[in-house]
Amino acid sequence: MRLATLRTGGTTVAAVAAGGSWAPLPHRDVGALLRDADGLATARASAGPGPLPAGADLAPVVPHPAKVVCCGHNYAGHIREMGRELPAHPTLFTKFADTLTGPADTVTVPGLAADLDWEAELAVVVGAPLHRATRDGAAAAIAGYTAANDLSVRSWQRHTGQWLPGKAFDATTPLGPVLVTPDELDPAAGLALTCRVNGERVQSGDTADLVFDAPALLAYISAFTRLSPGDVVLTGTPAGVGAATSPPRFLADGDVVEVSLQGVGVLTTPIRIEFEECA
Template sequence: MKLVSYDSGAGWQPGLLHDDQVFSLNSALHAAGLISRDLPSVRAFLRQHGGQLPTIAAALGPLLADGTAESVGGVATVRLGPPVTDPLKVLCVGLNYSDHVGETGRAMPTHPDLFAKFASSLIGPYDTIDRSDVTDNLDFEGELAVVIGRECSRVDESDALSYVAGLSVLNDITARDLQYRGTQWLAGKAVDRATPFGPAIVTLDEIGDPQSLDIETFVNGSRVQGSNTKYMIFPIARIISYVSQFLTLSPGDVIATGTPEGIGAKRNPPLWLRPGDKVEVRLEKIGILNNQVI
């Protein structure tokens, strides 16, 4: 199952992506007899049904295939937003690939290095990144994003993946000059409308092993990052377990799991994003972000 948020013309609505068509999630749930009133968002859906996603996927699949559910258009014509438009938390892990740690010259971390973004930072998978007026040092970081499906507190690593709704793609666009003005990274990481996220939340049953996925980033068609999630220092389950020991994770919360080597700041000369540049992040079995800087 692939969960999306789409622009209905009157705001974001929860949807499903199936065979390059976007469907109304509410229409599909009504047709399956699973809800009596519309749900306002993907987060609201996860809050109510995040523990039953395999069962719901099995019920909705035939309705999407036979046209019972309402299609709102092809993915090429419907504007997609961040799959969760209103997360309570957007957490990010820094320095989670050993090659990236090496290029920064930092010591290998012993625990996940965490920072935060906000819902206002997120944009859709094909939206423009219009932050070139904020910084001269705009950088890219292709990442796998985890979306939490049910409330998660003090969970064991062995059980952590059962709290995951699915995976998505995130580009941790960073204003490096703002990031390093102080000792905290927030200013460079939480810039408004600068973090592409999507196109969908893909449930784990469609992915298989989340620690064996190729990830690549391209700038203007040139490959600038390439790795596999098996090279994470802290795998997804460990990150979730670690965070949940001190912070309750809620349905719809997003965790970006770090970027591999190749960021623009560590190239010689640095590769900063400029207006007109196109940035693409590809994550195997999950999807592609394709954004232009303006």
Template sequence: MKLLHFIADGKTKLGVWTESGVLDVEAAAAEFGAAGGTVPRDAEEAIAGGEAALRTLRRLAEAAAASEAPERVLLPESGLAWAPCLARPNKIVCIGLNYRRHAEETNSPIPSSPIVFHKFNNALTAHQADVYLPRTSVKVDYEAELAIVIGRRIKDAAKERALDSVFGYCCANDLSARDLQMRTSQWALGKCCDGFAPLGPYLVTADEVGNPNDLRIRCEVNGEVRQDSNTSDMIFACDEIVSYLSQHMTLEPGDVILTGTPEGVVMGYPPERQVYLRDGDAVTVEIEKLGSLTNVMRSEAG
């Protein structure tokens, strides 16, 4: 199932992607009823509700498909005002230098343990949203990443069971101001600028994704392919990452883990070829089974 958030009537609403259009969950529940189930209002409530919430969403989607659903129930995707596919994650945990060829292109040693840093909710933004390049940086870089979304509380998980806690996956762009990132040994300043964590367009449930470490991952800038790899190049696979983090912190439903980026970032180019993101650049992250996430860079006013 592909869940998403969109904005209508001044509020963020939950949608479900279907072949006939995007199901407005609130409108569908008003039209068809919830059949005794609790209807989630957003992705976080769908995660908290577990399989029962997903069953309710499936029933509503099936009811819409089997009927002449009114236009207010099934919406054209092309007309949506998107919102991030998660609205309020408790944690956004990121893994650095987690693709072997990316570590090599930046002349960095292969990590012996996952490199962990964080982003914050101010960095969240949506598919098709503009991202404003901070005035304090001239070296903003793209990073196509697979995001893991936790589905149930997990602590001290064995690697073999770690993925049982995952609700789903989505595309992410770990935008990075390299000049700010490298100013000190701590990366946070270059990672936490407003809008530096585009997420979406969909949150795809784990059952539709299968093996997260065998997905093609790409990034294009203005239609030019910059990154083209596979999640199989990760140094620490998804189950290892979730297990490792759970040894050190309790992971909660709705937590997001960004798993690192493949080779092809601007920082990995020879200095004479490094052209960082500029006003008007359109960046698209595409991951197999998860869709495409596009954002346009804009100069920050002032």
């Protein structure tokens, strides 16, 4: 089953792929659907095969999660390119809900964020309450998977040992285009994850290379904080980020970044950098 949050008439509505189009659901977005005990059953009753309609105006697939938790250094290849050892525990940081943006939205940052870097990611969305869950319990609570681009302002990320400032600029994390339920998608089997900048492939990974997979991350996170339906966990990025190239490479005004996750779809993100004009 494939779910999306559509923008329509100044508001949003959850929808499910059905018969070549989208069937609207009685929920304002996919997060609200997941918080409804009967939401997935309602969606399944309306579901059917169907592609994403051309020109659909999509919001972040989960626009208002209570928690957005992210894992860094989680692909073995990316860890090696950064010159680090494989971690014993996940490296975690958080984002705010207002960092999320739609899968085709332009990302606009101020000139002070000019060292903007790409990070293609698999994201997992929680579908049931989790607290001190086992791996099996965490796996059973996964609502589905989607794609993300953890666009990162590297200088702000490195102001201190805490990454938050560089990861939390407003509306800099495209999420979507759809949520695909686990019965249709298995990242452990290996899903191709790529990133292109202006058509040039800069990242090419496989979700089978994750050090900590989705159930492991949810179980670990739920040991110290409760996770609720609609919460989002980003699982990390593969090798090929701009900061790791020699010399480092960052996004420029007018660039277009495309993140593609096999079985989910593509995030297409135009980049706008607003430099202040001199008086």
